[in-house]
Structures are given as structure tokens and as C-alpha cells.
Amino acid sequence: MTAPRPERVEEPGASVRMSVRTASLWQGQGPVVAMVALGGAIGATTRYGAARLWPAETAGFPWTTFWVNVLGCAVMGVFMVLITDVWAAHRLVRPFFGTGVLGGFTTFSTYVVDIQKLVDEGRPWTGFGYLVATLFAALAAVWLAGAAARRTVAGRRR
Template sequence: MTDRPIDPDVDLHVPAQRTELHWPVLAAIAAGGALGALARYAVQTALPAAPGGFPWATFWINVSGCLLIGGLMVVITEVRRAHPLVRPFLGVGVLGWFTTFSAYVVDVLRVVGAGAPVTGLAYLVGTMVAALVAVAAGMWLTRRVTGAPAVAR
């Protein structure tokens, strides 16, 4: 186990960090979020879902984003120390806004409301399973590529 804090940007044990605003962190998240949201919009525009059809765009956005988040977290916590704004920019901003689990819930309701409850259930369960597998796969693959040891937690 590492002695580095889980969130290197804010240490809530430091009273001053509980109340002060972190403008550079917020700016990094906002800039990354704009890029991630634009990328998500592009994918969803390119792959529209038919009413009652499986929402493939949102599915692949969430799964690929989870794969990348798994890899990113290994790189910045196990492989090398990253600049303090890398995780907020890439993890929370770009990938956090690229993945769209709120749209996932809306898609489930839309599909079920269109009279396709089996498709909705498959999408509901399939996305969660695929997203969790993708995070683990991203971590595993990144450790294999970088030679980082698996960290026992």
C-alpha cells in the first residue's frame, strides 16, 4: 500500500483545504469537461439509437471511458507521479464528462418506455458489467504494458 493520498489534489485533513476554493483544479476540470462532453456529443451524433433499440453509442462511450479511467489511474498512482492537475483534467474532466452514466439511466427509461423491456434490462445489466470489466481490464493492461506491479489493497 502506498503512503500517497487517494486524492492528491485535496487533503481534507487540512482544515484550510476544506473551505478554500481550488481555482486551478476547477479550471482543469472545466477545460477537460468541455473536451469530454464534445467527444461524447460527437460519438452520440454519429451513432444515434432508434427508439426501443439498444443505445450502442452510450454503451461504448461508457465502456471505453471506463477502460481509459482504469489505465489512467494506474499510470498516475503506480507508474509515475503526475502533475497535480493531470487527474482532475483527464480523470474528472475529460473522461468524467465523456462517460455518461446519467444518459445511461435516461436511455434505460427511454428503451423500456418504447416497449422494449428486455432490451432495456439487457442494456441496464450489460453496461454495468461491461463498465466494471473495462476498468479492471484497463488497470490490468496498463500494468502489463508499463511493468507496474499489481498493488495489493
């Protein structure tokens, strides 16, 4: 979805001038931006809560970030099946929940920082293991959860 583009309008007695369509940014993209921001606040707050409930040990493996990312990817797999195969979702559902909530909940930026910390602490193999384990676990989670959701939906249609 893109912002409205200006169109050229010829006015008598004037040079070519640019005017904007009547739909403003806030009528077009504004609700989408608002839903992403609201969802992101919810997702990030939830992730912060998880980090407070299960803090990672200073020199330990970052299990909380690992499981938050894997869980977020699994939920994304189910969500995508639901909004593509089951529901005729409102246009703001995907930006709110997919981009906002799950984008704010999962934390691949922290994942990268955790890898850098492990390397800086002299634990490059742990950092490499974390990098590979998160990548494979997240991809497996989204694929397996999506496949399970698709099977469940197909089983209910019979």
C-alpha cells in the same frame, strides 16, 4: 482537497472574530475547478461528436452510449495505472483528465435515461439487458485495461 477553513483570531478590545487565511478559494481550489471544467468541456464535446457520428436508432439498443461508457472506463483503468505506478503526475492531471475529460465523456446519466426510455417504450427486458450489460462491460473494461496496463508497465521495468 478542501477549501481553507477560517480560524479564530483574538483581537485586543474586540470580541472573537473570524478571519480567513491568506490563501483564497481561487488560490487553492480555483485551478482544480478550472481544470475539471476545461476537461469536462472536452469530454462532453467528444461524447457529443460520437453521438452525432453514430446516432442510436429511435427504437434500437443505445449502442453509442454503451460503447462510450465502456471505452471511457477502459481509458480510466489505464490512466489510473499510469498516474499511480508510472508518473509522478502534477496535482491537476487527475482533476483535468480523470474527473473532467473522462467524466464528461462517459455518460451514465444518459445511460439511466436510455433505460427509462426503453421501459417507457414497452421494452423492459431490453432496458434490463442494457442496464446489466453496461454495468458488467464497464467494470470489466476498467479492470481488464488496468490489469493490461499494469502488466505492460511491469514488463518494461525488467
